[in-house]
Amino acid sequence: MQRYKAIIAYDGTEFFGYQVQPNKRTVQSELEAVLAKMHKGAEVKVTASGRTDAGVHARGQVVHFDSPLFIPEEKWVIALNSLLPDDLSVLTVEMVNESFHARFAAVGKEYRYRLLLSKMRDPFESRYAYRYPYPLDLEAMQAASCYLVGRPLDFTSFCSAKTEVVDKVRTIETIDYVLDGDLLTLRFVGNGFLYNMVRILVGTLLEVGSGDRKPEEMADILERQDRRFAGKTAPAHGLYLWEVFYKKSL
Amino acid sequence: MQRYKAIIAYDGTEFFGYQVQPNKRTVQSELEAVLAKMHKGAEVKVTASGRTDAGVHARGQVVHFDSPLFIPEEKWVIALNSLLPDDLSVLTVEMVNESFHARFAAVGKEYRYRLLLSKMRDPFESRYAYRYPYPLDLEAMQAASCYLVGRPLDFTSFCSAKTEVVDKVRTIETIDYVLDGDLLTLRFVGNGFLYNMVRILVGTLLEVGSGDRKPEEMADILERQDRRFAGKTAPAHGLYLWEVFYKKSL
Known part of the structure; x- marks a missing residue:
């Protein structure tokens, strides 16, 4: 497994905030749906630096996830963006050490x-x-x-x-x-x-x-x-x- | 009757263009609905400098309409904007001569x-x-x-x-x-x-x-x-x- 750090941007207008909620369109659920697609349906959990509320935007939200796929960093960006909706975009993906945690490592x-x-x-x-x-x-x-x-x-x-x-x-x-x-x-x-x-x-x-x-x-x-x-x-x-x-x- | 010239701006994303179409959200139909409200239900026709297509934006579209109401120009702006949706806004309203026509007078x-x-x-x-x-x-x-x-x-x-x-x-x-x-x-x-x-x-x-x-x-x-x-x-x-x-x- 490789841990990846991603910087993402979203227009919060049409999301019910960052965090997964049943039957709501959220940033996390869009990201996890796209990652599941890339992993043949296997669940990939995404962890963010913190939640944002409904309607709040992000220019530099940070998330991490673990994946068995060894894809070059720039290929991750292209693959994810080709599947994500217009109001949510991945800016960078970076391979990180397992000790990296989007929330706990944030200073x-x-x-x-x-x-x-x-x-x-x-x-x-x-x-x-x-x-x-x-x-x-x-x-x-x-x-x-x-x-x-x-x-x-x-x-x-x-x-x-x-x-x-x-x-x-x-x-x-x-x-x-x-x-x-x-x-x-x-x-x-x-x-x-x-x-x-x-x-x-x-x-x-x-x-x-x-x-x-x-x-x-x-x-x-x-x-x-x-x-x-x-x-x-x-x-x-x-x-x-x-x-x-x-x-x-x- | 007084003729009024208005400069309007709209985010075209959620409009099916400028011109009225049955059962579609258009700029003209939103404007005319608000004007009807201000005229106790009486129809007020709005004429634009020209149509814009679905998705096209405007920063300075010009329209004219005739009204029996003698409202000061800046009050028109406030009244219209208080009723219009967030993606459509009236920037200015000006009393004009009857010879003014938003389309035919445009040079x-x-x-x-x-x-x-x-x-x-x-x-x-x-x-x-x-x-x-x-x-x-x-x-x-x-x-x-x-x-x-x-x-x-x-x-x-x-x-x-x-x-x-x-x-x-x-x-x-x-x-x-x-x-x-x-x-x-x-x-x-x-x-x-x-x-x-x-x-x-x-x-x-x-x-x-x-x-x-x-x-x-x-x-x-x-x-x-x-x-x-x-x-x-x-x-x-x-x-x-x-x-x-x-x-x-x-």
Whole structure:
């Protein structure tokens, strides 16, 4: 058996998220169906760096799988893409050591959230950016971000109350803002993110940007360790799992 | 009655083209349904600068309609967009003189065709660009374009055999090429375009770019006045009706 690492991209609009669910179209089930086809019907389990929710996109999701087939890396890419649907694509396939694990070996992730700051609907962005037509104070948002980055913090207030993991301490290294015309992209790089965490961070930062909250409130929200004190969960369709980081040695 | 001119944009993927067809989702039928709603069920006919085929997109399609409602221009935009689906949006509404006609007053159009020059599928471009993974000789394509622009020419060879209009002489002012990373955009500006004309031009230019034809063949194809001598019709999903031009005085 050979372990393979693959980087995949998907438009999340028409998937019910990453993880297999009965009778739903999911990223994992599409991947496993294609791999089963390549293995004469034998089941091949795919493990991802983490789930993404329904409607969330990925530019650099990472998965691994084990296969008895010794196919050159670039041939895997061609074979998989010839069978996968248009909204899901394999970017690279790499032979890796058995010790590689897409989830457990990940040391960090980058997520991006795209906001369309326009009163005008854009039919070409309706699936790919959350339209926010109100004025935003970017400096206030950046000030609020400073409370959230650079050191280990308990993000209990900024994750879904349904989160199952116990340890909710994570470190966000950076939150930065890139404005390109009327598209504002928020980039989050950190060692890990909890369930709905980026979407709740974005929803809360938007409340700061619109003047409904003060940047200083972030300290209080963190301290409360209670989801109810943070802002709304921003919609899924603005969110992209952009990159997953691993130690170089793997 | 007041005549209104509207500029609209749509993602053509999920429309069966612009024009009303029984039991199909079309741009015109969505617009007319929303206008009927705003007019208490009364029919309001919408006239466009021209049809677009199934899958073809528009950034600047122009339509006109007559209404007894005197609503300020910016209120029309808000009202229409609040009722229209996500893949169809009204960009501007303008009061115009009764002599304005979206089709007959048009003096020119710009179409764009987007090509993704990549061996890799991109799930975020699969609806919006035609992927062409083979090498292209851009200089040969530009040389071929020179045979097609700058003077009135009979484009019988470059339109669908089903084209109903009799006069097939059109002038293409410019065909230009913009390469941005692996996205190549072909821009066509002219006084009018026949049925499938841009898609057949693109298909033929791609055959020049890939070395299957010589640039000089364009003269011969034009002269034949027979669709069978031109190249394949490029797929709909790379094509955008970008802008429609009118005389300033209107």
